[in-house]
Amino acid sequence: MTKCIVCKKKIGLYLRVNNEGIAFCSDECYEGADNSPDDRDHPYIDDYDAIRWEYIACTNEYDSEAGEEEIEALQERIESALDEFWEYTALEGGDGVFAREIYRYWQELEELLGEKIRLGRDV
Incomplete structure (x- = not known):
């Protein structure tokens, strides 16, 4: 590591x-x-910060023992983030460090949604 x-x-x-x-x-x-x-002027910095914090928040919120209402709220939050940063999937991380990180976080959120939330429940 x-x-x-x-x-x-x-x-x-x-x-x-x-x-x-x-x-x-x-x-x-x-x-x-x-x-x-100084990264403040980088064109992707705001999106990088936003998806990074969304990923951290969703990961911290995830609880396999949570009730249906909490799981649905988290599912909606993740789906919203995936929609918001969808355009970065076309780049597949090929436009520099921040594009690569945004794409990685997008994939991590998709995995959290798919493997842990949707597949962990009777959908």
């Missing part, structure tokens, strides 16, 4: 990358890195 270049911790759910593809374990390490490039 990859380790954060700032704190050397294993990188997990809160993975953050910069436009050079350098991985950090959290926003704090990303913001505290020396000589890190």
Whole structure:
């Protein structure tokens, strides 16, 4: 597993990358890195941040023991995120670091929806 270049911790759910593809374990390490490039003007940064946080939130919300109402709300939330970032599937991550990460998160959300939510229930 990859380790954060700032704190050397294993990188997990809160993975953050910069436009050079350098991985950090959290926003704090990303913001505290020396000589890190300024990503604020990157054309995909807002979408990257949005889908990343949506993925983290949905992953944290998922509970296989949740009731029908909670599962349906999470399913709708994931489907909404998949719809919102659909255009990145055409790129298949081929337009730079952030496009690749958006596509990866899209696939992760699709997997969460398909394997854990839909297939885990009698649909």
